[in-house]
Amino acid sequence: MLHANAPPKPQEIFDVAIIGAGVVGCATARRFALAGARVVLIEKGADILSGASKANSAILHTGFDAPPDSLELELVKAGRQEYLEIRESLSLRIVETGALVCAWNALEADKLEAIEETGRANGISELKLLTGSAARATMPGLSENLVSAIEVSGEHVIDPWTAPLAYLTQAAALGAKFLRSTELLKGTFDGEWTLETSSGEVRARAVVNTAGLYGDVVDEKLGFAPEFTIHPRKGQFVVLDKAAFRHVPRIVLPVPTEITKGIVVCPTAFGNVIIGPTAEEQDDRVRATVEADTLKALLARGAEIVPALAGIPVTALYAGLRPATEKKAYRVACRPEARAITLGGIRSTGLSAALGLARHAVELHATFGEPLMPPASLPSIVMPNLTETEERDWQRPDHGEILCHCELVTRREVEATFTSPVPPGDFGGLRRRTRAGMGRCQGFYCNAHLAALTAGKLAAPLAVDEGEAK
Structure with a gap:
């Protein structure tokens, strides 16, 4: 074991x-x-x-x-x-994306100069105040409603x-x-x-x-x-299909508040785009539920920021908890x-x-x-390498077979995790080490194969034998 x-x-x-x-x-x-x-x-x-x-x-x-x-x-x-x-x-x-702190109204725009001054006082010199049109020139997919932005070239x-x-x-x-x-x-x-x-x-x-x-x-x-005292703060995210990636080459940050950094539209190293997180106080330190109305609001906000994101399919939904005090x-x-x-x-x-x-x-x-x-x-x-920045294992010979076709995860990659110095202890750990089951079908097609391949190797099996379930 x-x-x-x-x-x-x-x-x-x-x-x-x-x-x-x-x-x-x-x-x-x-x-x-x-x-x-x-x-x-x-x-x-x-x-x-x-x-x-x-x-x-x-x-x-x-x-x-x-x-x-x-x-x-x-x-x-x-x-x-x-x-x-x-x-x-x-x-x-x-992935060297850089970021834009975007102001969508006059009130937010008035705060950018102070944010830039704080950044420079913090020793970050790679900051540049841009007009809305100049910011859109660096990321054409941004909404025409953009008023102004700060370019932060070192955020990746x-x-x-x-x-x-x-x-x-x-x-x-x-x-x-x-x-x-x-x-x-x-x-x-x-x-x-x-x-x-x-x-x-x-x-x-x-x-x-x-x-x-x-x-x-x-x-x-x-x-x-x-x-x-820890006061768990829930953040819900939406993960958009890889078709969204070409529209979001940079991290799009909001003007932050005293409570949260706000809703971000961000490319991932895996070729997707995420929208989130929310900032919701709760008492439960274990469960972070996803809620339909909130997720719809995230999608709507994402489309307001980058209009081309409207209608792009959702690959996954998730929520995490932050240890706020x-x-x-x-x-x-x-x-x-x-x-x-x-x-x-x-x-x-x-x-x-x-x-x-x-x-x-x-x-x-x-x-x-x-x-x-x-x-x-x-x-x-x-x-x-799990990112889309370099050659993946599926592009190399003798990988055995592709087990997860959505994320192009090979048998060799999965098997290698169990002979590594820190093997996965559960399915979440396996997913984070390989990306298996994280794509469009969320494991619908590959989980049975993965269950057979990992039998006896995880703390909680992916599948339960019918005899054991009775």
Whole structure:
């Protein structure tokens, strides 16, 4: 069973235990492993990215609109820079789209100058205020109703699933251990941490909380009075068919509000276009439902922005939850006396800031932890390409067969995930590693084949035997 855990040995003591395998947790595991720490990453879901990180807009932000002089700004810029530095060594891709912050009325247009000034104060120089006609010249599909825009040439699109997988893959190659389907029950500190989990006891010299939607709950389980409360914020998205891609070569951003960055029309690295997210407060930390009326409103708004999108078929609908708190700021806490760090309240910029947050966590750890010895050499990591920017596996010989014809996923790609250092633990993980079942038919034609191919390899099978179901 490739999804099963090998429990730690009773005498095994890790330098750092990281709780939560979203993008921030995976990045943090990598950074501590690079520093020379013995790392364990604990995740209660069956796979990485099981919570907030599985649903986002996949934008690599510059930080142009981040709060000035904030920790978020510092870490978004640091994370983006590191991504650009390591992407070739980890085989990560980027689609250089650039973005337009679009004003659709005079009130919004009046705010653009202040946004540009904030961006320049934040150290982002690649900003340009454009008239409506000048902005449309860079993206002809935009509505004639556009008043003005700011061009942000450094905002790009990446593959949001392969990047965190690469971070954990490199960490695993350096000896990090990944415990999936493992829920933290309680933590006690007596010079060292003893973590009671659903998979057994884990011991560590330090702990880092990267639990996202459960960040406050994990702090409480570790014995801390929570310094923040998570208020889940739901974001619904519509994914349009690949026919939409030629009409949206750039990221189209709205003028943001105090609450949200607003509805984005954005190309994806996979050749689709997404519209979203909404910003809806809710109490449920698990379920993020999609609602017909809201999705119709998203489609209508998308067509108002780019008229050619009207009538283009919808490929998929999804909703995600962001770990919002009482404050807009990141909720980062360091408790040297307890050898603990919390990286909480990481909302829409988490994908961009993850590498910066990870480096920041190692710097905080250095204020109380033992000196670490970086490894003498780094393992070579080659991640498969899922984007439409380079050659895909189906274009190469001897791939076995194409299993998912909508997304052109091969047998070889699916089989390779189960021999990789971090194999998928559930179907969502398999989809995020291959794109299988994510196309027009949403798995209608390929799921039976995938169920047979993955039998016995996932925590929850794709198909249940009729005898077992009775």
